[in-house]
Amino acid sequence: MTQAPINGQAEGGLEPIIRCRGLTRTYIKGDNTITPLAELDLDVARGEFIALMGPSGSGKTTLLNLVAGIDKPTSGSLRVGGVELADVSPSRLAAFRSEYIGYVFQLYNLVPVLTAYENVELPLLLHRLSGRERHQRVATALQLVGLADRHDHFPRQLSGGQEQRVAIARAIVTDPRIIVADEPTGDLDKESAAAVMALLEQLTAEMGKTIVMVTHDPKSAAHASRVLHLEKGRLVVQDERFATLAGA
Amino acid sequence: MKRLPLEYAVRNLARSPLRLVLSVVGSALVVLLVFAAAAFARGMEHSLRASGSSSTVIVLGAGSEESIERSEIGSSVASLIAASVRGIRTRAGVSYVSAEVHVQLPVFLAGPATPEGDERHPPEDSEDAPLTLVRGFTPSAFLVHPQVQIVEGAMPRVGYDEVMVGTLSATKLGVAPDELAIGRRLWLAEKLWTITGRFAAPATVMEAELWAPLTDLKLATTRETDSCVLVALDTAEFADIDAFCKQRLDLELAAMPESEYYSKLGEFYAPVRAVVWITAALIGLGGLFGGLNTMYAAFASRVRELAMLQCLGYSRPALIVSLVQESVLATAAGGLLGAAIGLLLLDGVAVRFSMGAFGLRADAAALSLSLGAAFALGLFGALPPAWRCLRLPIPEALKTG
Ligand SMILES: Nc1ncnc2c1ncn2[C@@H]1O[C@H](COP(=O)(O)OP(=O)(O)O)[C@@H](O)[C@H]1O
Ligand SMILES: [Mg+2]
Numbered sequence: 001m002t003q004a005p006i007n008g009q010a011e012g013g014l015e016p017i018i019r020c021r022g023l024t025r026t027y028i029k030g031d032n033t034i035t036p037l038a039e040l041d042l043d044v045a046r047g048e049f050i051a052l053m054g055p056s057g058s059g060k061t062t063l064l065n066l067v068a069g070i071d072k073p074t075s076g077s078l079r080v081g082g083v084e085l086a087d088v089s090p091s092r093l094a095a096f097r098s099e100y101i102g103y104v105f106q107l108y109n110l111v112p113v114l115t116a117y118e119n120v121e122l123p124l125l126l127h128r129l130s131g132r133e134r135h136q137r138v139a140t141a142l143q144l145v146g147l148a149d150r151h152d153h154f155p156r157q158l159s160g161g162q163e164q165r166v167a168i169a170r171a172i173v174t175d176p177r178i179i180v181a182d183e184p185t186g187d188l189d190k191e192s193a194a195a196v197m198a199l200l201e202q203l204t205a206e207m208g209k210t211i212v213m214v215t216h217d218p219k220s221a222a223h224a225s226r227v228l229h230l231e232k233g234r235l236v237v238q239d240e241r242f243a244t245l246a247g248a
Numbered sequence: 249m250k251r252l253p254l255e256y257a258v259r260n261l262a263r264s265p266l267r268l269v270l271s272v273v274g275s276a277l278v279v280l281l282v283f284a285a286a287a288f289a290r291g292m293e294h295s296l297r298a299s300g301s302s303s304t305v306i307v308l309g310a311g312s313e314e315s316i317e318r319s320e321i322g323s324s325v326a327s328l329i330a331a332s333v334r335g336i337r338t339r340a341g342v343s344y345v346s347a348e349v350h351v352q353l354p355v356f357l358a359g360p361a362t363p364e365g366d367e368r369h370p371p372e373d374s375e376d377a378p379l380t381l382v383r384g385f386t387p388s389a390f391l392v393h394p395q396v397q398i399v400e401g402a403m404p405r406v407g408y409d410e411v412m413v414g415t416l417s418a419t420k421l422g423v424a425p426d427e428l429a430i431g432r433r434l435w436l437a438e439k440l441w442t443i444t445g446r447f448a449a450p451a452t453v454m455e456a457e458l459w460a461p462l463t464d465l466k467l468a469t470t471r472e473t474d475s476c477v478l479v480a481l482d483t484a485e486f487a488d489i490d491a492f493c494k495q496r497l498d499l500e501l502a503a504m505p506e507s508e509y510y511s512k513l514g515e516f517y518a519p520v521r522a523v524v525w526i527t528a529a530l531i532g533l534g535g536l537f538g539g540l541n542t543m544y545a546a547f548a549s550r551v552r553e554l555a556m557l558q559c560l561g562y563s564r565p566a567l568i569v570s571l572v573q574e575s576v577l578a579t580a581a582g583g584l585l586g587a588a589i590g591l592l593l594l595d596g597v598a599v600r601f602s603m604g605a606f607g608l609r610a611d612a613a614a615l616s617l618s619l620g621a622a623f624a625l626g627l628f629g630a631l632p633p634a635w636r637c638l639r640l641p642i643p644e645a646l647k648t649g
Contacts, residue, residue, distance in 0.1 A: 043322075062643075091563060097558075097561045099561075101559075109556040109646075111256075113256075113262065114256070126250045126562065181292045
C-alpha cells in the first residue's frame with residue numbers, strides 16, 4: 001500500500017523534516033465515521049514552502065494540526081523533525097510545539113490585553129533565556145515584520161495586516177524549524193495579504209524555515225515552492241511542475 | 249511546569265470591569281458574613297470559657313446542676329462550707345466563699361430621681377419588660393470573681409436598694425447606655441433601685457448582669473434561700489467540696505467546678521452556633537455558585553485564546569494555574585475589603601442573647617478563617633469553569649468564536 005514518497009528529497013539520506021506514511025485521522029460521531037485524512041503519504045524537505053489547497057472540508061486544517069502536534073493521528077506514521085508524533089505524550093507534545101512549531105492563525109489570535117511586544121514575548125517565556133536575550137529576540141522579530149515602532153500597541157490599536165504580522169513575529173520568535181499557517185491571509189485585504197506572503201517567503205528564503213500553509217487564494221499559493229491539493233482527505237495532484245498523481 | 253506570568257492574570261481581570269466589581273463585592277460580602285459568624289462563635293465561646301475557673305467550685309441544690317437560677321440552697325451553706333472544709337483560699341482571714349442569688353427579673357427603667365417624689369408603682373405591662381439576670385452578692389463575690397472591676401461609681405450599699413450594672417447590661421436590655429447611667433433608677437421586683445456603679449468583667453457572662461446586695465435582693469424577691477455558693481480553692485481539691493456535699497445529705501447539695509458549669513452551658517448553646525455556621529456556609533455556597541457562573545462566563549469567552557496558548561506550548565495545568573490566579577486575585581481583594589470592614593465594624597460589638605450578652609471577637613482565628621474563605625471561593629470558583637473551558641481538544645477549541 002505504501003508507495004514512493006511524493007517528494008524525492010528523502011533519498012538523499014537526509015530525513016525529510018515532515019514525513020507522513022499512511023497518515024489517517026478519523027472521527028467517530030455516533031454511527032458515522034468521518035475520515036478527514038486517509039492514508040496520506042507525504043515528505044516535506046527542510047526549507048520547503050508548501051501551500052495546501054483544496055475545497056472546504058478536504059482535511060487541510062486536519063493535516064496542519066497533526067503536523068503542528070495539536071492533534072494526534074488515528075493510524076499511520078507522522079515524523080516531524082525525526083520525532084514520531086503518534087507516540088508522544090501530551091506534555092512532551094506541548095514541549096515539541098514550543099520548540100519546533102510556530103503557528104499562524106487566520107484570525108491572528110493575539111491576546112487583547114497584552115501589547116504587541118508582550119504577545120510576541122509569550123512563547124519565549126517557555127524558553128530558558130535571560131531577560132536581555134529575550135528582549136533582543138522580541139525586538140528582532142518585531143523589526144523583521146516591520147513593526148519595530150509598535151511595541152506598546154495593543155491589538156485593538158493595530159490593523160488586521162499589522163495584527164497578522166505581530167502573529168508572525170510571535171510564530172518566529174522562538175526560531176522554530178516549521179511554521180504552520182492556516183489561511184493566514186483569509187481575513188486580510190489584498191495589500192496586507194501580499195505583505196504577509198512576502199514576509200513568509202522571506203522566512204524560507206533567508207532563514208530556511210519550512211512552511212506549511214493552507215490557503216484558498218491562488219495568488220498566495222504562488223509564493224509557495226510547492227502546491228498540494230487535498231480532496232476528501234487525499235492528495236490529488238502535486239503542482240504542475242511535477243504533475244505526479246498521488247493516491248489512485 | 250512553565251507558568252504564564254502573573255501579569256497576564258492581572259491584565260485579564262481588567263477585561264470586564266463590571267465582572268471584576270461583581271467578584272470583589274461578592275467575595276467581600278461572603279467574607280464579611282463568614283467573619284461575622286466566626287466572630288460570633290468565637291465571642292460566645294470565649295465568654296463562656298472566661299467565665300469559669302477550674303479552681304472555683306459551684307455548690308448548688310442537688311438536681312439543679314443544669315441551672316443556677318433554678319437552684320435553691322439554705323442560706324447557712326456558705327458559712328458551713330467555710331467552717332468545715334480545709335484548704336479554701338483565704339486572705340486576711342476572709343474565706344473566698346461567696347453566697348449568691350441568681351434570678352431573672354423583668355426590668356423597668358424609671359429615669360432619674362425627681363424632687364416631686366417617686367412614682368409608687370412599676371408599670372403594669374410586665375409582659376414586655378426585658379428580663380435580665382440579677383445577681384445578689386456580698387463583698388466576697390469580688391474574691392471569687394476576680395475579673396469583676398468597678399469602672400465607674402461605687403458599689404451598692406446594703407439597705408438602700410442600690411444596684412450596679414455590667415458594661416453590657418444596656419445591650420442585654422436593649423436600651424441606650426445612658427439609660428443605665430449612674431443615678432438612674434429602675435424597677436426590679438416592685439421596688440425602685442438606684443444605679444450607683446458600673447462594673448466590667450471582660451469577656452464573661454457577668455458583664456450583662458445587674459448586681460444588687462444579697463440581702464436586699466432576697467428581701468425584694470421574698471426568698472430565703474440562696475442560689476449557690478462559690479468557693480475558690482487553695483490546697484483543697486474539688487473532691488473535698490464534693491465530699492462535703494455528699495456527707496451533708498440534709499443540705500441536698502451538689503458541687504461542680506465552675507469551668508464545667510460554663511462548658512455545659514456552652515454545649516447547650518452549641519446548636520445556636522451550629523445554625524450560625526450553617527447559615528454562613530450556605531451564604532458561602534451561594535457565593536461560590538455565583539462565582540462559578542461569573543468565572544465560567546469569563547473563561548468561556550476565551551476558549552480560543554486558551555487553545556492558542558496551548559499551541560504555543562503552554563500546558564493545561566499552567567493555564568489552570570493562571571485562571572485560578574486570576575480568580576483568587578479578585579476574591580482575595582474582596583476578602584481583604586470584607587475583612588477590613590469586619591475589623592472596623594465587628595470587633596467588640598455587643599450581641600444580646602438569652603444567656604446574657606457578649607462581645608463579638610474579630611480575632612486572628614476569625615480573620616484567618618474569613619480570609620481562607622476568600623481563597624477557597626477564588627480557588628473552587630475557578631477550578632470547575634477552568635476545567636470545562638479547557639476540556640475541548642485544541643483543534644476544536646481553535647474553531648470556536
Ligand atoms: N473534531 C471533529 N469532529 C468531527 N469531524 C471533524 C472534526 N474536525 C474536523 N472534522 C471534519 O473533518 C473534515 C475536514 O475538516 P478540516 O480539516 O477542518 O477541513 P478544511 O480542509 O476545510 O480545513 C470536515 O468534514 C470536518 O467536518
Ligand atoms: Mg480549515
